[in-house]
Amino acid sequence: MGCHSCCVKQKLRRGLWSPEEDEKLFNYITRFGVGCWSSVPKLAGLQRCGKSCRLRWINYLRPDLKRGMFSQQEEDHILGLHEALGNRWAQIAAQLPGRTDNEIKNFWNSCLKKKLIKQGIDPNTHKPLIETEARSEKDWTDNPSMESQQPKGLPDLSKTSAEMEQTFHLNTTICFDSRLTEASRDHFMSKPIYDPSYLFEFQVGNLPTQYQKSPRPYDQSHFDANLEDEFDSMPTLTSSFDHGNMADSNFSDYSTSRMSSFLSEAKESSSNSSHVNSHAMSNIVGNGSTFSWDVDNKLESLFQGQLNGIKSEEVMQSPLQEGQLHTCLSEDFSNHPLMSLSEDFSGEHHF
DNA sequence: AACTGCCCCAACCGCATTGGG
């Protein structure tokens, strides 16, 4: 049973999320963390099903999301991983911090697939198209009842993990030899594909203890730097992006523009009913983490509220150390959609 | 300006898996 029937049954909202809904969900999760999704909508005051909330958080609201276009390194990384793993988007996404399975899947379907075809490479097998066609013709003549030995987009599942890993290394070596720089190859090859630390996922307050200190594999230096940061040195909102691996990429201003409209809508509504809205919101999520669109202190209270909210709540909920909190919180808040609002402000940031 | 077709991507759908009772 999918989401649809439960949404219909409970007359829940579907379709695109409004800024207000985002606000509620973001405030709720940053304050209370990710727990039972089915109870989130009720507690956060949303007319959505838990599944929808989960998806929205994972694909859009999560503060550790990297936004904008994929870098060449990421693209090569995805190609190598897809060759080894097939359409296992979640596993691929686990190796690309800040990227979601949905995002990678969309990127693959809309861009990489076409690119490969253009290059004469079969996107399913990663082999030259002529070879694939010849093989499928041979399969057809040998055994007409079998359309394909292997599901499309999937590697041979009969292989053991060790065999798959070996295949992966062989494949990626070939892939890197032809496509990657030495640096990225070294970086990639040094990471075993089944390294569980890759599966790190941002879940406020729910980090398994063994991963709480695990460095993010993608950008060690950035991570280390953040470990040493204090809260009062949160990244400034204007010089925000993770430059480590994304230096060459062009960032889409999608989220910024989206949040700009978010802000302007909020400004509009605040001129009419800001007190009502923010008051209502604080009733929902408590005092610490409200979105207040009070022109004087909105961003400051947003930041402090959220951070304080997480800090106090999560310290109580889980044995996170101060440094570990920094690990979770100082990372990439700067490029979060709700953080990029700063661009709409007067240009003065007080952090 | 109006229309059309294409592309991208957020969100949905439905199946699989997991976990608790």
Add this chain to the structure above:
DNA sequence: GCCCAATGCGGTTGGGGCAGT
């Protein structure tokens, strides 16, 4: 072992934006 609810995952869809005519 069975049942059921919750969650995870991959495939698919549909709406909005944009370029071309």
